[in-house]
Amino acid sequence: MTGTRGRIDKRQAILEAAFTVFARDGYRAASVDTVAATAGVAKHTIYNHFGDKQSLFRAAVAALADDALARNLAAIETLRPERDPVEALTEVGLKLAKCYCDEKSWAVRRLLQAELGSMPELQDIVRERATDKVNDALADRLARLALAGHLRLSDPAVAAEQFGALLTAPFDARSRLGTRKIPFNELAEVTQNAVQTFLRAFGVR
Amino acid sequence: MTGTRGRIDKRQAILEAAFTVFARDGYRAASVDTVAATAGVAKHTIYNHFGDKQSLFRAAVAALADDALARNLAAIETLRPERDPVEALTEVGLKLAKCYCDEKSWAVRRLLQAELGSMPELQDIVRERATDKVNDALADRLARLALAGHLRLSDPAVAAEQFGALLTAPFDARSRLGTRKIPFNELAEVTQNAVQTFLRAFGVR
DNA sequence: AAAAGAATGCACTGGTGAGTGCAGTTTATA
DNA sequence: TATAAACTGCACTCACCAGTGCATTCTTTT
Known part of the structure; x- marks a missing residue:
């Protein structure tokens, strides 16, 4: 029951990658697959953490x-x-x-x-x-x-x-x-x- | 050989509709079909006048x-x-x-x-x-x-x-x-x- | 009236991307 | 060491959309 719920490092990596990709391509043109690839993470992990593309964007x-x-x-x-x-x-x-x-x-x-x-x-x-x-x-x-x-x-x-x-x-x-x-x-x-x-x-x- | 090359009124209607739709939905989310519908014009007409979506956008x-x-x-x-x-x-x-x-x-x-x-x-x-x-x-x-x-x-x-x-x-x-x-x-x-x-x-x- | 040019409707291709399902692997906790 | 939770890879569905092809119907010009 430590604080590592969700493996912070991954979450952080996703957020940073998301911002990089969104900033480069714009919200609509950026694909979740690209974000996943950039973060070095499986697409599912992103959906586990943030639910959907919009929420990911808001969080970033x-x-x-x-x-x-x-x-x-x-x-x-x-x-x-x-x-x-x-x-x-x-x-x-x-x-x-x-x-x-x-x-x-x-x-x-x-x-x-x-x-x-x-x-x-x-x-x-x-x-x-x-x-x-x-x-x-x-x-x-x-x-x-x-x-x-x-x-x-x-x-x-x-x-x-x-x-x-x-x-x-x-x-x-x-x-x-x-x-x-x-x-x-x-x-x-x-x-x-x-x-x-x-x-x-x-x-x- | 009068000046009506391209039927100005249609061209104008397209430009106005394009701007309306682009302004409302954003470039990527706006579909050419929607622009055509809004302008009351066939999709082909748009492509005849402007070639492709980007050029239409630039013109607008x-x-x-x-x-x-x-x-x-x-x-x-x-x-x-x-x-x-x-x-x-x-x-x-x-x-x-x-x-x-x-x-x-x-x-x-x-x-x-x-x-x-x-x-x-x-x-x-x-x-x-x-x-x-x-x-x-x-x-x-x-x-x-x-x-x-x-x-x-x-x-x-x-x-x-x-x-x-x-x-x-x-x-x-x-x-x-x-x-x-x-x-x-x-x-x-x-x-x-x-x-x-x-x-x-x-x-x- | 005839011919050329614009515009239309519709169906179709090809591509892309969000989100899901699943089976298997890794990592942490008890 | 056992067990649950998180992560991975891959394949798949579904929807949307840019752009094209074609046959047909106006509209304009000569």
Whole structure:
């Protein structure tokens, strides 16, 4: 009666393979046989663990969303009110930009958007696990910066929304929706631009 | 030898039906039979006009991209340097936001992103026809505003990029990727926020 | 009116993929 | 060591769908 119900290593291997294959081929074009082959596992094992293709997909996406949340929150932690706001915002911005431009992040967003029609719950899975929490955490930190006298803002939620917008939206075009890898200096440039504009609008100067 | 080669009305009906079905079901899940039925046309007719499923898809997406471009450019026309910049930016912002939140726009972006892997050319089709031109046009107008002394900016391209970011990115979250319809007052609110922040950063005050 | 071109309906091929059934093997637990 | 549970390999069903072939029926042009 130990915790090895379902042989965790296999389950993990399946989840990783599933994400790889789904990300490469898309949900519909990916076959369960391919996932099985990639994971080095019999097709039956997959059906034992996850029941059907949809559930496997949901599980894979959820796992990735958890990952992404952790990395984003870790980045936001860096934003402490006792630091120099320019420096701190730039560092956090760069970290968040890196998260956003991660290959897996692109894949999750792509899969999510593609299958929205057939599996609306996906939206909530990802939003509850990641997006919302990241925005809240960022808003909290910005509020503390404002309280410390480093920013002048009326609504921290809006400020977080806009900081995020300035930081991520430019990459949609620049990386051609994740097709092209963004070189580091461009990452830094966009971050720089975002922080500069954000501080021009909300900084105390 | 008149211009009716291919019976335009049928071709048009097919394109519209194709887009409807693709947008609803996604590229792979949509069957050519369904498109034919929706268009009220025999399957053969589709193959006569477009050759195969992929070409039909490309044609449908391209047609929609042309539409979107026209609407976006029309919106940007409104941005004339002799007008009051706050008013002008707000009006243009609202129009652009409306374009971005249009149901068809969401569908195009969804389909595009979903099929990027299997049809990379799509990216270029849409970018050449719409995105790039819109950005350029916006940058041009912002440059003229700056020249007229209404804005203080070093790089109009970056300014356009950021105005676009502030204007569109918030809707990704707020409309849940196009799932939820944005009520007008929220559209106005986001636009308001965007213009306000943009002018705080780049306005002459 | 005749001929050419489009469009239609229907049946058919060939391919693919989700999910199941089964018989046998490995691994862990008691 | 016995026994249950998990895993494997393979074959099989069933459904769906892109694309084609053909005989027939409009529609347009000359």
